[in-house]
Amino acid sequence: MATKSVSSYVPYQVIEPATPNIQAHLLPYLRSWPWYLLCLSLALTGGYVYLLYKQPIYRIQASLMLQDEKKGNTQTNPLKELDVYTPKKVIENELEVLHSSTLMSRVVETLHLEARYYRNTKYGKREIYSQSPIVVLIEEGNEDLYKKPLEITFLGDKAVSVNGRRIPLNQSVWTPYGKLRLLTRKPVSASTEPLVVEVMPRTAAVNSYLGKLKAEPTSKTSTVVHLTLDDAVPEKGEAVLNQLINEYNLAAVADKNKVASSTMKFINERLRIVQGELASVEKNVESYKANQGITDLSEQSKSFLQTTQQNDAQLNQVKIRLASLNNLEEFISQQADKRGSTPATIGLDDPVLLGQISKLSELELERDQLAQTTPEENPIIQSIDKKIQATKNNIRQNVRTMKSMLTSSREHYVAENQKLEKVIRTIPQQERSLMDKTRQQTIKNDLYTYLLQKREEMAVTFAASIADTRTIDAAESSSGPIKPVPVVIYALFGLVGLLIPTATIAGKTAMNTRVMRRGDVEGITQVPILGEVMSKRQRDVLVVAPNSRSVIAEQIRSIRTNLHIGRNEINDSQVMLFTSSISGEGKSFLAQNLGASLALLRQPTVILEMDLRMPKLHQVFNVDNSVGISNFLNDEASLADILKPIPGYPNYFLIPSGPLPPDPSELLSGPKLKELIQGLRENFRYVIVDAPPIGIVTDAQLIAPYADATLFVVRHGVTPKNCLKILNTLHLEQRFQNLNIILNAVGGSDAYHFNNNYKNSYSYK
Template identity: 30%
Template sequence: MPPTQYKTFKAKEDDLFKQLLQKYLPFWPLYLLLVILFLAAAYIYGKITIPVYEAYSSVVIKDESKGLNESEMLQDLNLFRGKKLVENEIEILRSHSFISDVVNNLGLYADVMEEKKVQKAPAYLTSPIKLRFKDPTRIKKVEKIPFTFNRDARSVTIGKDNFPINQWVTTKWGEISFIPNYKYNGDTVTRNLYFLLYPSQAVQASLMNRIKVVPASKLATVINISIKDQVPDRAEDILNELVKVYTEAEIEDKNQRAASTVAMVENRIRSVAGQLDSVENEIQRYRTNTGVIDISTQGRQYLENVGQYDQQLEQIKNQIAVLNEVEKFIVQKESTSSGIIPSAVGVNDPALNQMLDKLNNTQLQFEKLKRTTGENSPILVNLKEEIETLKPGILENIRNQKINLNITRNSIASTGNRYSAMLSTIPQKEKQLIEISRQQAIKNQLYAFLLEKREEAALSFTSTNKGDTRIIDKAYSSVQPVSPNKFLLYLAALVVALGAGIVWVSLKEGLNKKILFRSELEKLSPIPVEGEILYDSSKDPFIVRNEVGSRVSGQLKSLRNKLFFGANNKQVKKVIITSASRGEGKAYIGSNLAISLAMTNARVVLVDLDFYSHEISSLYELDSAKGMVEYLRGGASLGALLHTDKTTSGLSILPVGATNDGTAEWLMSGKLEGLIKELDASFDYIVIVGPAFSDDVNIQALSHIADASLFVIRQGVTSKADLTMLLYNGHMEALKNPGYVFNAVKGRGWGIRMFGNGYGYGNNPGK
């Protein structure tokens, strides 16, 4: 902001503050009186009002969305904890069902009161008993039930009826039980106690409005609970009971979910156990019918056996082939032929091998000796005979082994074929077994899962005796009462007192139908205010003459100087004075103007043209003297009608007339204009006091005979509506050189009186 604008703004701000101060400061006695009255009322209110305390409690909620992560183990053991949000838990805490439980558990529908000299007070701590209704929903409002308690007899007396405590008794208010108050300190002071009964629904609604449940912050999961009450202990009991009911409901909810889950798991386990038993029986029947124990192992064994049998068949085949070669060699060769007999490789017969070895050795000897010995040599003959002897035995051995090998081969081939056949059926059996085993595996898994969940449910069920809500602070009350707060009470009394005074002043002046301020005149029309005349408590009609040094006298002379001797003087010699209605001071202003002019050694005539009130004539005791009426009728000369004032030299008065039956219509006659011209020739100044517009609007037509017109506005008397109507109809504009005289201006206030524009009723500040 530029420095110049800032200074202008500060000047306006200071000026506004000054205006407000000067506007309301004059009424300081009113403010002082109101402050005293309101402070006294606040003091009495603080004394007779029962103080109210506030109790607080806080709990932490395990909110799923705000970072309270548990370990997996704790989560697994807490199967039945529902998902929570702080916002939801706030509404649950304030729910009708919880509040209803609190009201019924604490018996808040029945207040015990103690009647004291000035006031009644709650007897929550001083009453020896409390009330409980069996059916609180049927309670009707009862204002007062006086009772007494007999400590020795342990009974309650209501009227003429005695009721024992700790028993349900039937009364006209319902079925009631009187129970001892555990908070009662057991004193022996005699008190006037009585019960107040309220419908439980009304108490619940009131409690719901009084309890405040708010989160500690946007990111916290802590909930703050508070309530205001006249008894701190009762407030604490209400909050503790609310948290208790909430926690018990939470535990009950978890228990119900746990019990329901456990029952469901048990039922499912029984169902799955039956299905699993059926599948196992089916597997047993299948294995029994198909001879399958372990189809994979059996298939593998079958495959191994078939391979072994094929290997054995190849070995037997090889052995038979070897035996055939040996047999062929022995049969085809001559007895004396040479050659090595094939070896019986693969034939596991030691006797045959020995015989073949012996035969080979014998033939080798025979061949060797044959080259060196004659054919008829006994040795050769013996060797030949031995060879011939060995061959039949070898052939017989070979044939026998071939027979055995063929038998063995047939047996192995048959067994192998059987295993091969069984091996070909394994895929189908395996498929069927897999299908059955799959059902068994599914049932086994489900059964194992249910058993696991049953154990988890059993473990979790043992943890449902504790809720998820943790109490941070049990209910505690404020040490000092929160209401009434003496500082705020007195401050409010002070503010209200000052505000009431300001409102009274503003309404008194703002809603007033009369003109109070010069500024109002200036806003209504552009007609200038020629002068302000303060209110004179002496009500002296000749104050200019009798109180020369007074303030009002000075203001009247100032008006005279402005009208007749001002710097912009337009040779004003004749002035006509009028007003909106009677009683606004036309005669007072006219008389003092005429006297002040005469005091300047001028010749002045004061003309009374008010045919309705003839105030000037009465003021100078000329009610019965001849005057304007007689002149206008033509029955008297002007000289005979003028009366010289005996006190003020140079002042003459022309009264209305003795008959006083003239009408304002005469003001329109030419004789009046001739009279004024005649007076103008004889006097220096002419002051004319005419009728009010409320009596005759023709006064506006007369104003042309004067040089200026003064319209008298009396502060607090002239109606805004009357002046507005005259302005609206053009009557004020019809006056010649009109100007206002703000008459009888009173100072504002009761102590420091202000007169200035906006601050006082006029324009000139004074004391």
């Protein structure tokens, strides 16, 4: 038979394939569903264990109503009109005060929250509060106290063991951790469960609770503040919120009392002076009447006396006001840097001046409250300082104006007194002297009475001072824990359980450079796929045999059938070249089994062991390799000498490679190869050539012109993807006749692209 002419090469540029479809990407994940199920089960189990060992967190809430000057004054106290100064609260500032370190530090100190008490359970440590039989008081702690927990074991009702050191109860004792005192809350004994106590610095404890505390108004128009605290021990959280509200109220009352105390001090000083003056005047009147024997005055004297008394009373009021103005001016000038005190305003009734004094006190208290939580450089404090200075300047100006007016009034009353004195001189000397002394007595007595009244008013105000707040709801914990939420925990752990295999498969896929599925081949090369052979861990050398019904045998028969499609001259011989990209892809296995399948058609078939570098077929068929193809190409043997029958397979022959030549490529390039192929065409229906891989040597390309069809073997998990690009280039350049691909070792849902429907109808061995 005549051989076909060698095809000419057509250069072609490699084109990158399109992106694979979604189904091809999902196949590796769908095939790994057992791993997903296993990871999801382990993750949910981990979530269950986490919930068992994680101590639940409860939410504690309380409500507090504040008096806010922006939203009206709700005070209904009947003694309200007695207040000299009643500060108004801005709710935004009060929220900062409630969240201040100063208040929380008092709470921590009062409740001894530097120490946390734990009890070991089968699910780990669990924090307790009032259930702790002892309280650890830190009188003087050192650094070692905060580094290591204190493991306390009860030795009886008199002593305990702290990290192996015996310490008596209810006594101040120096220990390696500082000076401690362990107080008992309830009777203890050697059978009392051990405790673990963790101690933290005061600042750390304060910051810890401030971090968990939330203070916010219920709405923009409401003065009700909602306090929230999350803690593992509901009872402790309730105690913290209740004590915080109590400390806030005490601080508010202290601010009020500070103002009242300053006014009381001024009144008491004035009373002491007036009381001495009144006693002296009364003694003079008494002595004068006794010495002069005076019992009554005339009606005319009484009239002058009344007039004089009225004028003196008015003059005295002017002097009191001047004294108050001098005190106020001294306070503004000399005590400008002393905050927390308020000047006395006795006798001053000017609403503008009183309003400015009240405004000054409000600004100073507001600044003191902000200074607890805000640094001095803050623009808000600097703005308040400017307002304070401006208010003081306005007060000074008003004081000077009022002093000028009162000085004029005083001079007027003094002049009026001088006129009255001239009239009184006409009265007898005794009566005039008595009138003068009695007048002084009345003036001092009225002043003394006025100061006593004001002192009683301030005393009542001081005693009635209460906080401008009302507790709407005392601290109360939630009925159940808010964290951890089982549904959320299971969802998170389940998500992790799904992400682990997904990430593993995605990472493996991203790092993979081998062909793993049919889509990898179809997406890179245009070479048609002739058939597929499934993967099997243990495969016989020849799986195709008479009466063989295995899946692999049927897949090879399917390839055999596909080889006949499109052939018109069925009596012509056919030369089939088997090759691959690298070694280990199974081309020899497929070549020998396809040859066996063709031989079972009772057609003479021969397989050539054309891999002259690493021959293996002669070992598989247990055939002598002393004489073979290398001898024929060297013109050392005839075709009859190298043709070997395969035992057990009639019509199936093997031509071994023969001794390994030093120059296989040169032998294949000689004229003897053409002679060999032509001789085999005349004697055999099918000629199968097992050639070396094309990615390693050029032997397959030298044999390609003599083959009618080239079968390129691609093995899943072995063939590199970049080799498919080279194969596509060879196909487009037409270097191989009728180039087709056979997929070997196909696994999972990629298996039997042609034969998977058979499995539902037929059974295989």
